[in-house]
Amino acid sequence: MKPLHLALPSCFLATCTLSDFTIPDASLAYAGAGAGAGAGAAGVGGALQNILKNTDGSDKYSYPTDLTRGIIPKPFHSHNDYWRPVPFYSGLSYGAVSTEADVWLINGTLFVGHQLSALTRQRTLESLYISPILDTLQRQNPTTIFAPSPTKHGVFDADSEQTLYLFIDVKTDGPSTWAAVLSALTPLLDRGYLSGYDGRTFTSGPVTVVGTGNAPLSAVQAAVPRYAFYDAPLALLDSSFANLTSDDSPIASVNFADVFGDDDVVVRGGGALGEDALVTLRRQVKVAHDKGIKTRYWNQPAWPVGARNRIWKQLWDEGVDLLNVDDLSGAAGFWDGT
Numbered sequence: 001m002k003p004l005h006l007a008l009p010s011c012f013l014a015t016c017t018l019s020d021f022t023i024p025d026a027s028l029a030y031a032g033a034g035a036g037a038g039a040g041a042a043g044v045g046g047a048l049q050n051i052l053k054n055t056d057g058s059d060k061y062s063y064p065t066d067l068t069r070g071i072i073p074k075p076f077h078s079h080n081d082y083w084r085p086v087p088f089y090s091g092l093s094y095g096a097v098s099t100e101a102d103v104w105l106i107n108g109t110l111f112v113g114h115q116l117s118a119l120t121r122q123r124t125l126e127s128l129y130i131s132p133i134l135d136t137l138q139r140q141n142p143t144t145i146f147a148p149s150p151t152k153h154g155v156f157d158a159d160s161e162q163t164l165y166l167f168i169d170v171k172t173d174g175p176s177t178w179a180a181v182l183s184a185l186t187p188l189l190d191r192g193y194l195s196g197y198d199g200r201t202f203t204s205g206p207v208t209v210v211g212t213g214n215a216p217l218s219a220v221q222a223a224v225p226r227y228a229f230y231d232a233p234l235a236l237l238d239s240s241f242a243n244l245t246s247d248d249s250p251i252a253s254v255n256f257a258d259v260f261g262d263d264d265v266v267v268r269g270g271g272a273l274g275e276d277a278l279v280t281l282r283r284q285v286k287v288a289h290d291k292g293i294k295t296r297y298w299n300q301p302a303w304p305v306g307a308r309n310r311i312w313k314q315l316w317d318e319g320v321d322l323l324n325v326d327d328l329s330g331a332a333g334f335w336d337g338t
């Protein structure tokens, strides 16, 4: 048995139980991605059941890049990802195309957590993100007799062109922490897995790193070639940050509550953005998109769920590129139409 089965060929239909999953979240992800595969197998005869269960243990039902088999990438950002049972992998199992690590530089190590009291020696940028992402990419880019030259496929088997956005939220001093982040990215950079800008052209790679929090814009802009980008302030792209381009900032973000009011204002009485808010939303999205910059609103209302979903739908319908989500299964279900 492989160490990690997210897509679970060994219990492909009908027969999955929770114990088949190494990752607690993956059952839901699989239900979302596989769209009710279990239902079809009920009532199927014994011989076919055995084939479906792959009881001969044959290799022909697995393949090198099947770690993320069956997972449909979805345009959402796994907010506060490091809080999840298994950071990075939980979001991956639901198809989140974007993930996030808050980093603290302490005595030369980048620790990951929401605040100082949440840090441990074991939870570092390297251990929770760089190494798992590298491992996933190596699984997706095997060298075989069929693919002898190196490939640069992304983490999703179903869409190998899809980049993974890795937001790195710098919590400690900007310049020194950013330098440590760039150095931590070396294993991904060395294998050609990072999106980059060479001074003329942006090339999308398997992973697009976006600095946020205290990430220093000047250091991002000074780096050419550049393999880590800057989370632009979405509300200021037509004023004080109008000089930013998509080569500095492939993505721009803003606090939803700062733009549209706090949860109470938005979710009571209808639970949706009104006409004035929609005008603002459309303007911000247009300013960004005219520059080729993608958009993300964070800190939207999370509850009531009906209001949350209506706002997600409005953001999505108006062209927002990444929905910022805490509830991965809710978001995956939202996209799956359930």
Ligand SMILES: *[C@@H]1O[C@H](CO)[C@@H](O)[C@H](O)[C@H]1NC(C)=O
Pocket (backbone or CB within 6 Å): 106, 107
């Ligand atoms: C950082 O280094 C100082 C000085 O050596 C030490 O007292 C402190 O415990 C260290 N902190 C961590 C988190 O390693």
Ligand SMILES: *[C@@H]1O[C@H](CO)[C@@H](O)[C@H](O)[C@H]1NC(C)=O
Pocket (backbone or CB within 6 Å): 217, 218, 221, 240, 241, 242, 243, 244
């Ligand atoms: C763009 O504007 C920002 C904010 O005013 C400034 O910090 C940055 O240095 C400017 N960049 C360039 C390349 O002019």
